[in-house]
Amino acid sequence: MGPVKGRGMAWGWGRSVATWVTAIAICLGISLGLTACSIPQVQAEDRLFVNDLAAEWVDALTLERQAIAGVPVGGLSALAYDRSRDRFLALSDTRGDRGPARFYTLALAFDRGPDGNGDAPKIRRVRVESATALSDRDGQPFPAGSVDPEGLALSPRQTVFIASEGDVRNGIDPFIGEFDRTTGQLLKTLPLPPYYLPRKDDADPEAPPRGILNNLGFESLTVWPPGDRASAVEPFRLFTATESNLAQDLDPNLPPAQRDRPPTQPQARFLHFLIGDGPPLPVSEHLYPLDPTPEDAIANGLVELVAIDGGGHFLSLERTFSLESGYGVKLFQVAMGAATDTAGYGTYVGAGPAIAPARKRLLLDLTAAAAQRNLDLFNLEGMAIGPRFPDGSPSLWLIADDNFQPFEQTQLVLLKLTGYRPG
Numbered sequence: 454m455g456p457v458k459g460r461g462m463a464w465g466w467g468r469s470v471a472t473w474v475t476a477i478a479i480c481l482g483i484s485l486g487l488t489a490c491s492i493p494q495v496q497a498e499d500r501l502f503v504n505d506l507a508a509e510w511v512d513a514l515t516l517e518r519q520a521i522a523g524v525p526v527g528g529l530s531a532l533a534y535d536r537s538r539d540r541f542l543a544l545s546d547t548r549g550d551r552g553p554a555r556f557y558t559l560a561l562a563f564d565r566g567p568d569g570n571g572d573a574p575k576i577r578r579v580r581v582e583s584a585t586a587l588s589d590r591d592g593q594p595f596p597a598g599s600v601d602p603e604g605l606a607l608s609p610r611q612t613v614f615i616a617s618e619g620d621v622r623n624g625i626d627p628f629i630g631e632f633d634r635t636t637g638q639l640l641k642t643l644p645l646p647p648y649y650l651p652r653k654d655d656a657d658p659e660a661p662p663r664g665i666l667n668n669l670g671f672e673s674l675t676v677w678p679p680g681d682r683a684s685a686v687e688p689f690r691l692f693t694a695t696e697s698n699l700a701q702d703l704d705p706n707l708p709p710a711q712r713d714r715p716p717t718q719p720q721a722r723f724l725h726f727l728i729g730d731g732p733p734l735p736v737s738e739h740l741y742p743l744d745p746t747p748e749d750a751i752a753n754g755l756v757e758l759v760a761i762d763g764g765g766h767f768l769s770l771e772r773t774f775s776l777e778s779g780y781g782v783k784l785f786q787v788a789m790g791a792a793t794d795t796a797g798y799g800t801y802v803g804a805g806p807a808i809a810p811a812r813k814r815l816l817l818d819l820t821a822a823a824a825q826r827n828l829d830l831f832n833l834e835g836m837a838i839g840p841r842f843p844d845g846s847p848s849l850w851l852i853a854d855d856n857f858q859p860f861e862q863t864q865l866v867l868l869k870l871t872g873y874r875p876g
Contacts, residue, residue, distance in 0.1 A: 501788035501812055503766055505872030508784055508817040508849065512563070512575040513828060516863040521584045524552035529863055530672070530854040531605035531757070532835035533613075535680060540582070541837060543852060544605040544615065549597030551857050554587040555637070556605060556613065561850065563867055565842050574842065576867050585637045587615065592638050599625060603834075604674030604757075608728070609689050611680065612640065616693055618670025621651040627670040629693060643691075643726055643733045648701065648799060662700040667713075669696040669754060672834065675767070676728075677760035679838075679875075688729035692767070694741055695721045696754035702801040715753040719743040720801055723758075723789070723811060739792040740801060740810040741769070744783065749775040757836040758787075759849075761873065765789035769813065770836050770851070780830045782819040784868075788812045819851075819866065831864040832856065838875060846871050 519526050530546035541559040545552075562578040587602070588594055604616030613634050619627035627650070629643040651664035665671075677690045697719045703712060721741040727734045746753040750773045757770040766788055773781040793809045795801070801808065823830045831853040839848040849868040855861035 501790050502786055502814055503761070503873055506761075506786055506816065507871045509869045509871060510817070510819075510822045510826070511848075511867040511869050513823070513826075513864060513866045514576050514579070516579055516581075516865060518863075519581065521557075521581060524555075524584065525857060526557065526581050526584075527551065527855050527857045527863060529557070529852045530603050530834040531674065532837040532850060532852050533605050533607040533680070534837045534839045534850070535607055536840075539840065541839070541850070542605060542607060542613065543835065544602050545584075546602055546834075546854050547857070548601050548620070549595060549599070554595050554600050554602050555584045556587070556602075556615075557584050558582045561839065561865070563840075563848065574867070574869070576865060579865060585634075587632060587637045588639065590639050592636075598623065601625075601670075603670070603672045604629075604693060605835075606674040606676045606691065607634075607680035608676055608691075609678055609680055609687060614674055614676065614691060616671035616674045618665065618668065618672065618696070619651070621665065621667035626650050627665055629671060629674070629691075641733070644735065646724075646735060646738075646796070649695075649699065649722075649724075651700065661705060664700055665695055666697065666700055669698070672696045672754065672756045673758040673769075675758045675760045677763055679760075688727055690736075690760070690763075691726040691728050691733075692723065692758055692760060693726075694723040694755050694758060696756065697721055697743065698801075701799065705802065715746040715750060717746055719746060719753055720810075721755045722795070723792075735796070737794045738796040739789055740795055740808050741787070742810045742813070743771055747773055747775060747778075747781070749777050750781075751775060756834045759836055759838060761838070761875070768816070768836065768849070770833065772833060774832075780820070780832060782830055782833045783815060784817045784819060785813040786816050788814075817868065823866075830866075831862045833864065833866065838870070842869055845874060847873070847875055 528546040529543045531544040533542045541561055543557045543559050545555050560580040560582055563576045566574040600617040602615055603618050606614045611634055613632045616629045619625040631640045648663050671693045674693050698716055723739040723741045725737045727736050743755055752774040756772045759768040769785045769787045771783050789811050791809055792811045820830055833851045834854045835852040837850050839850050841847050847870050849870050851866040853864035855863045
């Protein structure tokens with residue numbers, strides 16, 4: 454089936470428009486008795502963003518290597534927070550070669566600063582409490598190699614959505630599934646637009662490739678409202694994005710040897726679903742422009758999204774990797790308010806100015822912040838808004854996927870978000 458258009462999300466322009474109409478009305482009223490009225494000059498793009506939003510580095514630590522029931526804890530590539538239980542869920546990125554596909558329940562705590570229990574904010578405790586294995590609709594474990602879990606989100610109905618990016622080279626399609634939080638059993642899958650599926654047109658074997666590229670599928674997953682802010686019967690929104698270009702969005706003139714390398718100007722597809730009592734419904738799609746790929750990088754991708762309000766604002770995490778300089782990680786604020794719905798675009802190639810992309814603004818270059826503290830960053834892929842600081846500012850937690858490799862680390866980074874209060 455194709456994507457459904459015309460049911461896009463209300464991106465929160467009403468409040469902005471009302472504010473400016475009020476300002477103009479006041480100005481006109483004053484002008485009856487004054488010769489002039491000065492209206493603040495604000496750039497149109499500034500009105501798209503949460504302008505006071507900022508991110509501050511707080512602390513980082515490395516999770517010690519450990520196992521649960523003989524299975525190593527590792528590959529943590531996604532993170533979600535359950536405020537009602539004060540627990541985090543962390544997804545293990547394993548294809549079944551390092552134990553079953555699974556997610557963990559974590560207890561993370563931090564000293565919150567002079568107004569809390571310590572002299573300075575810092576991570577105080579990280580405890581892995583349990584592991585929940587994932588299973589198919591029949592309650593059977595997923596066969597090794599059939600899933601590649603990358604994205605996780607806790608829904609308002611206390612289920613867990615998990616994104617698998619599949620395995621293009623072995624003919625395994627990506628999927629997004631809703632799982633029972635307690636048993637880990639698959640309940641349903643979401644309908645993906647067919648052009649995300651990595652195969653040629655069956656009617657024309659000579660047709661160019663389409664769909665996600667190998668290891669560049671759905672890394673990110675987020676919902677709005679979050680899992681603890683809405684009742685189970687209310688519809689909610691789910692968002693995901695490809696890590697980089699779809700095959701049909703690459704320059705068709707690229708030599709085959711270059712098609713496996715990160716594009717110079719990568720573009721992800723940002724997908725929006727409506728989830729309710731009926732069948733899940735694709736609502737809209739947008740172009741997300743990643744930062745240009747550094748010359749020496751062998752990876753460049755959008756690895757995580759977090760919705761921060763119902764007005765089309767998100768946090769995004771982009772990550773690069775090169776053999777020379779290691780990992781590069783940047784945190785952005787993203788605004789979808791003026792982005793074109795690209796659900797009708799079979800390819801982005803040649804579209805040019807016809808597509809208005811998502812807008813983004815750098816909040817924190819984590820690589821530079823870590824370097825100032827003489828720290829190395831690792832493969833940060835998961836991100837979740839957590840408990841608040843004493844002043845009401847929310848914490849933001851990031852977690853690294855160690856790929857089950859001895860030279861990598863399961864790193865936790867704690868940030869503080871200022872100028873923003875979750876709804």
